[in-house]
Amino acid sequence: MILYNVTVSIEQSIEEDWLQWMKQVHIPDVINTGYFQGHRLCRVIGGDENGVTYAVQYICESLAQLQQYEIKHAPALREDYKKRYEGKYAAFRTVLEVIE
Numbered sequence: 001m002i003l004y005n006v007t008v009s010i011e012q013s014i015e016e017d018w019l020q021w022m023k024q025v026h027i028p029d030v031i032n033t034g035y036f037q038g039h040r041l042c043r044v045i046g047g048d049e050n051g052v053t054y055a056v057q058y059i060c061e062s063l064a065q066l067q068q069y070e071i072k073h074a075p076a077l078r079e080d081y082k083k084r085y086e087g088k089y090a091a092f093r094t095v096l097e098v099i100e
Contacts, residue, residue, distance in 0.1 A: 001098040002066050004036075004058040007044070008091045011051045018085065019054075027056065029077060035069040036060045059098075066095065 010018050027039055036058045044053035060066050 002060050002063055003096040003098055004060060004066055005094040005096060006056045006091055007053065007094070008056070008089055009051050009053045010085070010089045014085065014088050015052050021084065022056070026077070026081065030058060033069055033073045035065045
């Protein structure tokens, strides 16, 4: 099993809007691609002085599925994200293999 983690630091001024958009639009759009079995949305405790940090974790069966998501869907979804919040966030992605 693969855990695809997206850590996002956002400006405090957009936190409520960002959180609502993530829950109602972005996360459902990612899940609806069919490549992920579930997700978790976590707030990082003791985050940045200038903003807040969240980690969104998506669960998929295999690295091959994640790679197909990256090819077929990620570019458009990232572009939507960028258009909405450009200059107000920083994100990085980590791929983890679940051992237990």
